[in-house]
Amino acid sequence: MIKPRTPPGVMELLPPDQIAFQRMLDTIRRNFERFGFLPVETPVMELSEVLLTKSGGETERQVYFVQSTGALGKSEGGGESTPELALRFDLTVPLARYVAEHEHELAFPFRRYQMQRVYRGERAQRGRFREFYQCDIDVIGKDALSIRFDAELPAVIHAVFSELNVGAFTIQLNNRKLMRGFFEALGVADGEQQALVLREVDKLDKRGEGHVRDTLVDDFGLADTVVARILDFVKVRSTSHADALAKLDALGEGTDALREGVAELREVLELVRALGVPESAYALNFSIARGLDYYTGTVYETTLNDYPQIGSVCSGGRYENLASHYTKSKLPGVGISIGLTRLFWQLREAGLLDTAQSTVQALVTQMDAAHLPHCLAVAGELRHGGFNTEVVMEPSKLGKQFKYADRAGIRFVIVLGEDEIAKGTVTVKDLRREDQFEVPRSELAKTLRVELAQAQALSKAQPTA
């Protein structure tokens, strides 16, 4: 007898949670499609040679390699060669490979979404996952891609998170050119040094301003006045659309890079507003840097106002060239990513998940085995009317059947006794409204649709955050 268990670092859910998770996936997908993004799925396994072009360090150490039983046998002699296949560790490298491979079959700008699991051999730790969903969208241009696309992504983020019901959130915007320009003007011109300074600044929350200030002065040899200006800069947050524009103006003329970054951010802000995103949902945040060696323009992070400890729930930005390892074509792009497994886990930890509603909407009970054909017919009518319906196939006490429906989160319980069968009716118990009524069978689906519509109208009438 083997103990049934999953490997560490994976998230496996019981049906009520799985339903909640699936609803989040559906909401994300619906909104990605609403904005005209096209679906792509790639194989979970890529050729190691293709997947591992970039980097050695961190990334390569976290890769899962794959070998079929046959290949495993063969490699025993050699031993040291890298296995031929590996599991993807993100969706960006597969996107680069996909776009380069299918370059001549795709229309550019290419707008794709992809929602699949990725794999990282991370150290096992609570809340860290080795298998997790990423939900990505990217727009890829050929040769060039207008800055305007950078404005679409906050609109998508706003649509997704408004519908996910996670409370108020803020899409934080910054621009790497603006940052570069700012640091250049202060004499921190070297890209690598800028990165080190930013990494240090990133520790503000953890170590406190005093510690960071000392390090920048002592270890980096920066003047006190320079450090003061850096610390002021990274604390900039806008409080409204007008304030964001004012904060950009306040940066003054500066270097070419600064001017370019300011102009880009200004255009993005204006279009984000034109796209109907309320100004309470976005803000400038000059401390956002993200993937220092990857992003080159706009960068995004999204935080939940009431749960700052969760960190960014949707991040991304603009990059110069997606697929330089695979093609000579220049493919600039802009994209965002939601790490859904982690987000789901954190929402559950915070008690923010609604797992009360089953996908099953109606349960047809059974009082007597002889009634089964009638029960099946009623179920068929409900299904035909669009209701997800389960039938009790083995008769038991009615109370037990009700209890099952209640625990399972099934809203409508249909009772069909001798009486009802004779009259051509059914009795419906609405467990949510704690209501009971009898209707002619022919009107059952229609009646339940009305009940649902009323409930929906009611819930929409409630003020939402």
Added chain:
Amino acid sequence: MIKPRTPPGVMELLPPDQIAFQRMLDTIRRNFERFGFLPVETPVMELSEVLLTKSGGETERQVYFVQSTGALGKSEGGGESTPELALRFDLTVPLARYVAEHEHELAFPFRRYQMQRVYRGERAQRGRFREFYQCDIDVIGKDALSIRFDAELPAVIHAVFSELNVGAFTIQLNNRKLMRGFFEALGVADGEQQALVLREVDKLDKRGEGHVRDTLVDDFGLADTVVARILDFVKVRSTSHADALAKLDALGEGTDALREGVAELREVLELVRALGVPESAYALNFSIARGLDYYTGTVYETTLNDYPQIGSVCSGGRYENLASHYTKSKLPGVGISIGLTRLFWQLREAGLLDTAQSTVQALVTQMDAAHLPHCLAVAGELRHGGFNTEVVMEPSKLGKQFKYADRAGIRFVIVLGEDEIAKGTVTVKDLRREDQFEVPRSELAKTLRVELAQAQALSKAQPTA
């Protein structure tokens, strides 16, 4: 520069095909949920020890093992030990593990669906996949599970395949007890010998009746009369519901096993009819055996009437005990599986796929960069009205924008010139109906909804197979 390419044996799709694939997945899921099945997802990686309890042979040779870079280094010394992780090769073993692991948290009968990819290190071959989707449903009982559940699955199969638009299909039913009883009565009592005889009989189509007859007489030592009865038996197909019942009656009394199998099939047939499955969609087929050491009662195969060469597109059956390797509880079940990747591939080969419609329903064109805020506002209104909408973000010639919409399968093209902006209208071109009209902006979404509803009503008025 690395050549961008996928490993052999995977199916990667361009967006139009991916959209068609996703529609099939959605249709299957919708119908699985319609019948009250609950979603489950399991990790792609399982512990090897847990995954590989059964069998050694065929299955084990096809398994993909997984190792993180760290583990790869460590095992270089030892070399021969089995890697700790492996990719699932089906959804049944993970289901067994899941049900055993969560036994006390699940309600039985447990009705789950699961639609995920599985991995088999098969020899690379056209139309054979190493990564493919399985779409499974199973009902698992605790200690016992009524035969009635066996009748639900053909109803699900019927709902799914009716909506998949693959033409007429037949759900073929048989029962392993009936088969066992039949062979026992002929003196072929040993289970293993029955299996060998059935395997031989399976070659009827390929090798012809003469060859099979000779083999059964010469190699198996069966009497001519016995062989004749076997060949008659496996040719039995029913042509209607009444004919199916008559064919069961014609089997006579026979052994206990035969009587039990006949009674089960009879009950299943009656309930399948009560569930509203038209009798043209199901039939007895006494040659269906399936997974000889696994299924113990009802067995199913589904074939497309016009494409018999595709083979079974949805198969399954009843099994005695799901998870004997993981728990002492007896967990009988009944399930079916659709191999969607293979099915999709074959439908595409047969030219049966509709890849003409994009997920994007409307394209808002742009004639002048100065109009962009208006374009974005119109797009916002369309999205709010439920339409998947793309905006042309970089102005170009209108003809080019129309051509793009046409190629991409986008139905509605929205034009917004000086005139329209002044009047507060938009011009809509319906590329499907080759129709053009101007509407007030405030009525745009409503008007397009009416257009779509008309189109749908029209397509539903067409006779379907």
